[in-house]
Amino acid sequence: MSRLTSSYRFRLPLALSLTAIVTAVFMAAALGLQSLHNLREDQGRNALRLAHAMSHLLVGALRQDDVWLAYSLLRGPDGADGTLIWIVADADDRVFASNRPRDFRLGQPLREALPLIAEMPPAADPTGTVIEVREADVRRVLHLPLFSENTGVGNLYALLSDEPFLHRFHEVVLGGVAVTAAVLALLLPVGWLSGRRMVTPLVDLAQCMARVGRVDPRDMECRIRTGDDEIGQLGRCFKGMLGALAEKAQLERRVVQTERLAAVGRVAAGVAHEINNPLGGMVMAIDTYRGGGPLDARNRQLLDLLDRGLRQIQSTVSALLVEARADRRTLTRDDFEDVRTLVEPRVNRRGAPLDWHVTLDAATSLPATPVRQLLLNLVLNALSAAGEGGRAVVHVTASDSGLCMLVENTGTPLPPERLDYLFEPFPSSRGDGEGLGLWVCYQIVSQLHGRIDVEAVGAATRVRVDLPLHPEIER
Amino acid sequence: MHPCSRRAFMAGLLAAAGAATSPSAVRSAAAANGPRRRAPLRLGVTPVILEDRVGFLNRWGAWLGEHLRTDVELVQRTRYREIVDLLLRGRLDLAWICGYPYVQHRDRLSLIAVPRWRGQPLYRSEIIVPVDSAAAGLSDLRDGLFAWSDPDSNSGWLYPRFKLRSSGQDPDRFFRRTIFTWGHARSVQAVAEGLTDGAAVDSYVRETLLLHEPRLAAAVRVVERSPLFGFPPIVGGPSLAADRLQRVREVLLGQDADAEGRALLADLNLDGFAEASSALYGDIAAMAERIDGRQPA
Structure with missing residues (x-):
């Protein structure tokens, strides 16, 4: 419950609804009280007007002791159903006539029939007064003294109560309540929905923010509104922050990867160097031993075995020690054609089509040999990853600043966790080959001060190589 | 609003107003055909029958006028005494009054007819x-x-x-x-x-x-x-000539033989009119003598 009440998702619509309800209730109450006040005033005014209209005839009736005339006047058209109670008292303060003859008996002392008369101020305005009293069912008393030639002949009283218009007042209040309820029935859902609409982007934003730090910012998919209002601004800022975070994470990963690969490279170079020296000696010793004299078949076989083993070690070590050898010849368009020709047999055997797009107009300043080896390795890798029914695409474009090579293949996409370790030598998951192809590629690119990236694009895997034409300037 | 209540209220106002203002007369419409007749016959009505029945009185006056071949003017007063005064002073030709004023002034009034109610000219x-x-x-x-x-x-x-x-x-x-x-x-x-x-x-x-x-x-x-008393009669005043009185009596006695007259009688809850002698009011006269002995018999 506390979570519900603390959430703006509920508090805002609730506040809107409460505002509507409180406003409606106060409006209804104010209107009801005002109409009650008006009804009371009207009642008093109308009663006084009627009293004045009757006073002349009542004076005559009193003078002539014509009870019936006074009674039929007071009785009026409504008879005993009239809502006002009229009483005429004679000069001796005895009931002379009333439209409630059973309650106010003819000749009865008025103080006995109507005790509240005793509490009323005696000196009344000759034009009539309406006095507020606090009785159970009588709220106001009208008093009009009856005069004949400045001589009092009696008094006319009217007892006014709220009862006649109380049901009208109730109707007004009930009508107000009904209208209010109807309007609220319309307004509340609208208020609730608009409140929800206002709050939903905030809630989405909050949920998204809660995931920052736990989820890789590049993988975060957030529904964020970017309107012109404050929430929209907040959303935009948050989106910008997410982008910056993702960039930073990407950068950090690359730095870690580069450092790791550099360390691996140093280890490999050191090991290779330490191995190469004794290896050269061993190979030379075997040659010397062979040239020493005739060997029997068994020894020759043994020496051949050793020789092959050592040379395999030698080739592996030299593969680890990738050296972009100083090559005078610079890269031309023909080099790309050569690579294509070299992989052609593989293409035919595998059956994987190869799209080849090379846009290179002039010669470049890049050395030909390492770039050729780089592209060859990448294309062979792509063809082997594409497998049966897959396809490989090669895009080479050159600009003033550098050369861009894209090698893409369809087929089984690489799982994301493998992308991080793809360029390390002897990747454990690799099933075939010696496992040094991409390592070699990475080394070449590093030595040419370029950059190599692998990414999964849908079902395809894309390797992108950027080689600067003027590495000195870049650095 | 109850129709009765309004009538009673209006009656109160009328009674009060009538005391000061001119007499309110219910004049029957002159018959549409026929030559102009003699001076109108003035008939006084008191609350011995139901009051405030202007529509009925107009119709009855018209019916009487048609059969009497003269205009009939119906004059209504709340108090018996006013009608009796008008009658005795010759301002009315005939009136429907109570048996009591009749016996008080029977030497100057002549019985024309008495209504029959439930077959008898009697009430209580x-x-x-x-x-x-x-x-x-x-x-x-x-x-x-x-x-x-x-x-x-x-x-x-x-x-x-x-x-x-x-x-x-x-x-x-x-x-x-x-x-x-x-x-x-x-x-x-x-x-x-x-x-x-x-x-x-x-x-x-x-x-x-x-x-x-x-x-x-x-x-x-x-x-x-x-006990039963004689029903309030219709009496002629001193101004009513004998031939006219006789004519009125004939018309009234024959009212129940006429369809329209019968409808009017039914409206009054009466059967018709009968001839009467002053003996019918003997009991009332005896009571009057006892109560206000000084009144002339």
């Missing part, structure tokens, strides 16, 4: 109380509030006073307070609405009221009935 005085009253008779109304209908009414004044006097009571002190309502129907109303504890009324008016205002008439209960 009745003492009524509210239905929820515990009173069982006139004697239970001692020190109560009582409504007389008119000081010239037999049923609403003479008989109850006679009755009290007969039982050794002073009619002026027996009740705590009395009022005049100037009409039997209003006396019924006064009792029904609790203005008074009892009233003396004309049995014909009360029973006819049962047909027209059943709720009002049902709110009262009859606790005492008088």
Whole structure:
């Protein structure tokens, strides 16, 4: 419950609804009280007007002791159903006539029939007064003294109560309540929905923010509104922050990867160097031993075995020690054609089509040999990853600043966790080959001060190589 | 709003206004055909029959005028005395009055016809109380509030006073307070609405009221009935010539033979008109002599 009440998702619509309800209730109450006040005033005014209209005839009736005339006047058209109670008292303060003859008996002392008369101020305005009293069912008393030639002949009283218009007042209040309820029935859902609409982007934003730090910012998919209002601004800022975070994470990963690969490279170079020296000696010793004299078949076989083993070690070590050898010849368009020709047999055997797009107009300043080896390795890798029914695409474009090579293949996409370790030598998951192809590629690119990236694009895997034409300037 | 209540209210206003302003006359429309006739016949009406029935009176006046071949002017007054005064002074030719004023002035008035109600030219005085009253008779109304209908009414004044006097009571002190309502129907109303504890009324008016205002008439209960008296007659005044009187009598006696006349009678809850002799009012005359002996017989 506390979570519900603390959430703006509920508090805002609730506040809107409460505002509507409180406003409606106060409006209804104010209107009801005002109409009650008006009804009371009207009642008093109308009663006084009627009293004045009757006073002349009542004076005559009193003078002539014509009870019936006074009674039929007071009785009026409504008879005993009239809502006002009229009483005429004679000069001796005895009931002379009333439209409630059973309650106010003819000749009865008025103080006995109507005790509240005793509490009323005696000196009344000759034009009539309406006095507020606090009785159970009588709220106001009208008093009009009856005069004949400045001589009092009696008094006319009217007892006014709220009862006649109380049901009208109730109707007004009930009508107000009904209208209010109807309007609220319309307004509340609208208020609730608009409140929800206002709050939903905030809630989405909050949920998204809660995931920052736990989820890789590049993988975060957030529904964020970017309107012109404050929430929209907040959303935009948050989106910008997410982008910056993702960039930073990407950068950090690359730095870690580069450092790791550099360390691996140093280890490999050191090991290779330490191995190469004794290896050269061993190979030379075997040659010397062979040239020493005739060997029997068994020894020759043994020496051949050793020789092959050592040379395999030698080739592996030299593969680890990738050296972009100083090559005078610079890269031309023909080099790309050569690579294509070299992989052609593989293409035919595998059956994987190869799209080849090379846009290179002039010669470049890049050395030909390492770039050729780089592209060859990448294309062979792509063809082997594409497998049966897959396809490989090669895009080479050159600009003033550098050369861009894209090698893409369809087929089984690489799982994301493998992308991080793809360029390390002897990747454990690799099933075939010696496992040094991409390592070699990475080394070449590093030595040419370029950059190599692998990414999964849908079902395809894309390797992108950027080689600067003027590495000195870049650095 | 109840139609009765409005009528009663208007009646009150009319009664009050009538005292000061000119007499309100109900003039029947002159017959559309035929030559202009003699001076109109002026007929006075009192609350011995139901009041405030302008539509009925117009129709009855027209019917009479047609059969009498003269214009008939109907004059209505609330108080019997006014009608009797007008009649005696020759301002009215004939009037429908109570038996009591008739016996008071019978030497100057001549009987024309008497209505038949339930086959007889007779009615009673009745003492009524509210239905929820515990009173069982006139004697239970001692020190109560009582409504007389008119000081010239037999049923609403003479008989109850006679009755009290007969039982050794002073009619002026027996009740705590009395009022005049100037009409039997209003006396019924006064009792029904609790203005008074009892009233003396004309049995014909009360029973006819049962047909027209059943709720009002049902709110009262009859606790005492008088013997039968002669029904309020239609009498001619000193100004009415004998031939005219005879003509009016013929028309009235024949009213129940005429379809339209019968409808009018049915509207009045009457059967027709009969010839009558002053002997019919002997009881009333005897009571009047007893109550106000000084009045000329």
